[in-house]
Amino acid sequence: MRDQQEVxxxxxxxxxxxxxxxxxxxxxxxxxxxxxxxxxxxxxxxPSNLNYEREAAIRALVRTQSANGSWPAFCGDDSHxxxxxxxxxxxxxxxxEQEMAASRALRWLLQFQGRESHWLWRLKFRTTDRHxxxxxxxxxxxxxxxxxxxxxxxxxxxxxxxxxxxxxQKRLRESRIRSGIEMLQDRICPGGGWNxxxxxVYESSLAPHPDATAVALLALAGEPSSACVTASLDWLExxxxxxxxxxxxxxxxxALRKFNRPIQSLADRLCTFALDTEIRDCATAAVVCLALxxxxxxxxxxxxx
Amino acid sequence: MRVVxxxxxxxxxxxxxxxxxxxxxxxxxxxxxxxxxxxxxxxRAESYSQKLFEILRCGLDLFHxxxxxxxxxxxxxxxxxxxxxxxxxxxxxxxxxxxxxxxxGVASVIVGEGxxxxxxxxxxxxxxxMAEALHHQKVRFVDLNRDELIECPLLxxxxxxxxxxxxxxxxxxxxxxxxxxxxxxxxxGVSLSMKNMFGVVPGAKYGWxxxxxxCTGIERSILDICATVPVHFVIADGIIAMExxxxxxxxxxxxxxxxxxxxxxxxxxxxxxxxxxxxxxIAHIRAGAQFLGNSxxxxxxQIGEALQAPKAAFAxxxxxxxxxVPQTS
Numbered sequence: 001m002r003d004q005q006e007v008x009x010x011x012x013x014x015x016x017x018x019x020x021x022x023x024x025x026x027x028x029x030x031x032x033x034x035x036x037x038x039x040x041x042x043x044x045x046x047p048s049n050l051n052y053e054r055e056a057a058i059r060a061l062v063r064t065q066s067a068n069g070s071w072p073a074f075c076g077d078d079s080h081x082x083x084x085x086x087x088x089x090x091x092x093x094x095x096x097e098q099e100m101a102a103s104r105a106l107r108w109l110l111q112f113q114g115r116e117s118h119w120l121w122r123l124k125f126r127t128t129d130r131h132x133x134x135x136x137x138x139x140x141x142x143x144x145x146x147x148x149x150x151x152x153x154x155x156x157x158x159x160x161x162x163x164x165x166x167x168x169q170k171r172l173r174e175s176r177i178r179s180g181i182e183m184l185q186d187r188i189c190p191g192g193g194w195n196x197x198x199x200x201v202y203e204s205s206l207a208p209h210p211d212a213t214a215v216a217l218l219a220l221a222g223e224p225s226s227a228c229v230t231a232s233l234d235w236l237e238x239x240x241x242x243x244x245x246x247x248x249x250x251x252x253x254x255a256l257r258k259f260n261r262p263i264q265s266l267a268d269r270l271c272t273f274a275l276d277t278e279i280r281d282c283a284t285a286a287v288v289c290l291a292l293x294x295x296x297x298x299x300x301x302x303x304x305x
Numbered sequence: 306m307r308v309v310x311x312x313x314x315x316x317x318x319x320x321x322x323x324x325x326x327x328x329x330x331x332x333x334x335x336x337x338x339x340x341x342x343x344x345x346x347x348x349r350a351e352s353y354s355q356k357l358f359e360i361l362r363c364g365l366d367l368f369h370x371x372x373x374x375x376x377x378x379x380x381x382x383x384x385x386x387x388x389x390x391x392x393x394x395x396x397x398x399x400x401x402x403x404x405x406x407x408x409x410g411v412a413s414v415i416v417g418e419g420x421x422x423x424x425x426x427x428x429x430x431x432x433x434x435m436a437e438a439l440h441h442q443k444v445r446f447v448d449l450n451r452d453e454l455i456e457c458p459l460l461x462x463x464x465x466x467x468x469x470x471x472x473x474x475x476x477x478x479x480x481x482x483x484x485x486x487x488x489x490x491x492x493x494g495v496s497l498s499m500k501n502m503f504g505v506v507p508g509a510k511y512g513w514x515x516x517x518x519x520c521t522g523i524e525r526s527i528l529d530i531c532a533t534v535p536v537h538f539v540i541a542d543g544i545i546a547m548e549x550x551x552x553x554x555x556x557x558x559x560x561x562x563x564x565x566x567x568x569x570x571x572x573x574x575x576x577x578x579x580x581x582x583x584x585x586x587i588a589h590i591r592a593g594a595q596f597l598g599n600s601x602x603x604x605x606x607q608i609g610e611a612l613q614a615p616k617a618a619f620a621x622x623x624x625x626x627x628x629x630v631p632q633t634s
Contacts, residue, residue: 027451027452028448074510131624143513144511148516152513196424201491202491206553209423210425212424245425245431247428
């Protein structure tokens with residue numbers, strides 16, 4: 001079995017090698033198109049001693065930020081904003097001297113909301129379109145404008161907004177955080193866990209996914225203990241035992257670690273199959289790095305409250 | 306009670322008819338890919354076994370495909386994995402297709418898919434058994450959700466989106482084979498070769514699920530995507546199909562057939578008939594028959610097994626019950 005540090009360093013090395021000349025990362029390691037999610041995750045994951053790579057990543061994120069404060073999904077995409085903005089804002093907010101860019105993004109996040117937040121759509125989902133069981137009054141963040149709220153962008157946005165302290169936009173911020181938390185609680189699958197955001201369709205329960213469950217739990221960390229969080233952690237622990245893909249396993253470890261659940265056997269297994277699967281995806285490599293951080297150097301999601 | 310039921314059914318049928326009328330009202334396409342006549346082969350295959358290669362090879366021979374030196378992209382339907390549910394195109398059928406196309410002297414075969422619900426594509430590949438099949442075949446798999454993207458003008462304008470970002474791998478392929486699972490779908494009635502093309506729309510840009518396609522109308526999105534990304538051939542997995550609350554939670558339905566076609570509209574119209582549905586009532590098939598292919602029996606050259614309606618139509622969620630061909634006694 002390979003050592004955790006060895007796998008961590010190997011993923012960090014993949015990130016260094018795959019970094020584009022302009023400082024960002026593509027999804028696939030030999031790609032050329034910078035995407036925001038792998039770039040933000042890599043910035044969160046890169047060890048603090050890699051100053052050159054981190055500075056280049058920060059510059060790339062600042063350069064790709066749209067005039068309205070949001071981020072697109074990838075370099076070249078339109079500038080209307082995407083569900084990765086919360087993640088990018090969170091990554092930048094942890095870097096020195098980037099308060100301005102992060103606060104522009106957070107301001108945009110406060111205005112960006114799922115389509116069901118509009119009364120007309122709420123009316124539609126309460127009257128004529130009731131096949132998906134959800135409460136349209138509880139909305140979060142969508143992947144892109146003019147669409148519904150979903151789990152990943154809502155969780156990313158919550159992580160970003162909950163990392164802000166002090167009085168900045170306090171009332172609006174707290175209202176959006178509350179609404180986002182309630183949206184996640186509303187979309188939980190029967191029995192615990194989350195998928196993309198549809199828990200029951202046509203009276204049939206849909207299965208939860210480990211990555212969506214983990215990211216939702218990270219967004220809810222710090223909330224008073226609840227039955228839905230406990231059920232989701234229990235489900236994630238059980239699911240973790242049968243997982244064998246790096247992306248899902250790494251997110252699972254991050255969430256379980258955050259809630260002080262045992263992770264050592266999962267981390268050992270991640271190390272075993274990380275080599276076999278030959279990680280080529282930069283977002284995955286970054287999440288594996290974060291998951292395998294040593295206990296004495298808590299990762300970005302451990303520090304977030 | 307009966308009056309209420311009749312009124313509800315009538316209202317649903319009226320709404321469906323209105324959608325079809327709206328789609329047909331004004332041509333919204335900038336190209337016509339329809340040939341005077343299409344060919345569809347129905348092949349009998351009772352189970353998933355190693356015999357599939359032979360069955361498929363014989364079926365493909367009927368089409369005399371000239372693919373020498375071409376890059377072939379197989380687009381199976383991989384949505385999610387739920388133990389016991391027949392959601393995805395079976396790995397043995399994909400494996401057989403890889404071997405068959407290699408036998409036709411193609412330059413390369415690639416398998417590509419961008420699951421619409423599950424972000425961890427590797428997990429779906431692994432748990433569905435597809436990863437093992439692809440590894441065995443030494444074939445390249447491209448996660449279309451995370452591929453490099455190119456912005457493309459849409460060749461039809463049913464959604465009003467005008468442009469979509471599409472994966473480079475899809476745009477560079479010479480020959481695209483849609484390999485759907487034959488199943489019912491709670492939002493679109495059926496999920497066949499045309500609906501299967503939702504998987505080419507990248508999640509990295511449009512999210513999971515690809516909600517923009519639902520917001521602009523599923524039927525409309527199907528038409529815009531299929532106009533822009535040509536489906537050159539169809540291999541539909543109807544060996545064990547799905548009925549009821551598809552695409553994830555439906556019940557298995559042993560149909561025992563593989564459907565091959567050189568036209569996605571003809572393939573879907575034939576599959577619909579095999580499911581006991583009237584393709585004229587399926588909005589995207591009826592509108593697609595204006596410019597993407599042929600749906601009427603008269604325009605489809607049937608080869609292989611004869612087309613026979615099932616004894617009982619596939620089960621559907623209530624809102625699509627009107628698709629069923631009325632039983633004649």
